[in-house]
Amino acid sequence: MLTRSVPAILVLALAMFGVAPYFIAQAPYESTMGLVQKIFYFHVPAAIMMFLATFVCGIASVAYLAKGRAHSDRLAEAAAELTVLFGIITLISGPLWARKAWGVWWQWDARLTSTLVLWLLFSAYLLLRRFGGPGTEKLSAGVALFGMANVPFIYWSVNVWRTMHPKTTVVPSLVPEMRFPFYWCMAAFLLLFLALIKTRVRLAEQQDSLDLLLAEAEG
Amino acid sequence: MTFVTRMVRLRRPARARLSLIALLLVLWTAGSAALRAQDAQAPPTSAAQDEYVPIDQLPESEKLPAAPYLIAAYSVAWGAILIYVWMLWRRLGQVEAELREARRSAGGR
Numbered sequence: 001m002l003t004r005s006v007p008a009i010l011v012l013a014l015a016m017f018g019v020a021p022y023f024i025a026q027a028p029y030e031s032t033m034g035l036v037q038k039i040f041y042f043h044v045p046a047a048i049m050m051f052l053a054t055f056v057c058g059i060a061s062v063a064y065l066a067k068g069r070a071h072s073d074r075l076a077e078a079a080a081e082l083t084v085l086f087g088i089i090t091l092i093s094g095p096l097w098a099r100k101a102w103g104v105w106w107q108w109d110a111r112l113t114s115t116l117v118l119w120l121l122f123s124a125y126l127l128l129r130r131f132g133g134p135g136t137e138k139l140s141a142g143v144a145l146f147g148m149a150n151v152p153f154i155y156w157s158v159n160v161w162r163t164m165h166p167k168t169t170v171v172p173s174l175v176p177e178m179r180f181p182f183y184w185c186m187a188a189f190l191l192l193f194l195a196l197i198k199t200r201v202r203l204a205e206q207q208d209s210l211d212l213l214l215a216e217a218e219g
Numbered sequence: 220m221t222f223v224t225r226m227v228r229l230r231r232p233a234r235a236r237l238s239l240i241a242l243l244l245v246l247w248t249a250g251s252a253a254l255r256a257q258d259a260q261a262p263p264t265s266a267a268q269d270e271y272v273p274i275d276q277l278p279e280s281e282k283l284p285a286a287p288y289l290i291a292a293y294s295v296a297w298g299a300i301l302i303y304v305w306m307l308w309r310r311l312g313q314v315e316a317e318l319r320e321a322r323r324s325a326g327g328r
Contacts, residue, residue, distance in 0.1 A: 092299075096289075097292065192300065210318045
């Protein structure tokens with residue numbers, strides 16, 4: 001059974017998500033993009049959670065490669081799954097925003113392309129774990145390291161290369177009326193992240209216990 | 220005397236002139252009918268053909284609406300989260316049930 005904290009965190013996160021549209025609706029419109037800019041309040045927290053999950057996966061992979069502890073490997077696998085989940089939200093909400101704001105669904109610029117590459121890397125990680133067979137844990141950990149190395153490149157890409165994507169200065173410069181709903185959504189996404197990663201690690205632990213029990217019964 | 224016999228008896232230049240007049244008459248009739256039909260079928264258009272007049276503001280009806288994109292983005296986010304939570308809970312429930320069953324079987328032996 002899961003500890004009581006996980007359902008409580010999950011319920012709190014979902015309640016915060018339920019209230020979020022009210023705060024987002026109260027936030028002022030952006031002068032050049034108008035209504036569609038409000039995608040920002042989910043798009044950016046989802047992207048930040050994607051990066052956070054990537055870092056958790058990368059650091060846990062380093063720990064697994066260094067010490068070989070099973071818990072690190074489970075944590076890395078859980079975080080990789082969350083990278084893909086939050087990546088889906090980021091990579092779908094972004095083009096919907098772009099279609100209205102830029103007039104195109106997609107631009108092959110540094111930010112968008114490198115984010116897509118990150119998502120593909122972690123999709124490859126999960127496929128490797130799912131179909132690679134025994135012994136792919138270390139190979140997957142190597143893939144996760146490549147993914148983690150990609151994150152700073154993605155973050156600074158908008159400041160270094162010419163792109164249509166908003167720069168990293170946008171969030172620190174938000175007016176208070178926009179800042180509050182943004183950090184509300186950030187908190188909701190962070191709570192969701194915590195609940196999901198704890199649940200996913202628990203699932204991996206239970207699966208390992210079951211595999212061990214079945215192996216003992218067979219042999 | 221029929222029209223045909225009268226035409227045959229006419230001299231060649233006169234016959235050619237009459238044929239030309241007849242041909243022009245047929246073409247004019249057909250052309251004017253086609254033009255009338257075209258006028259009747261042409262859809263009313265507001266697109267400027269003579270001159271372009273600039274405006275400062277795009278009419279509301281011409282703007283790409285933002286609301287469907289906003290709703291789609293939030294629906295995708297909510298949908299992805301809820302589907303993943305449901306799948307995770309289901310997988311966990313299955314594995315825990317299998318684990319309980321395996322432990323019971325192992326304890327019985």
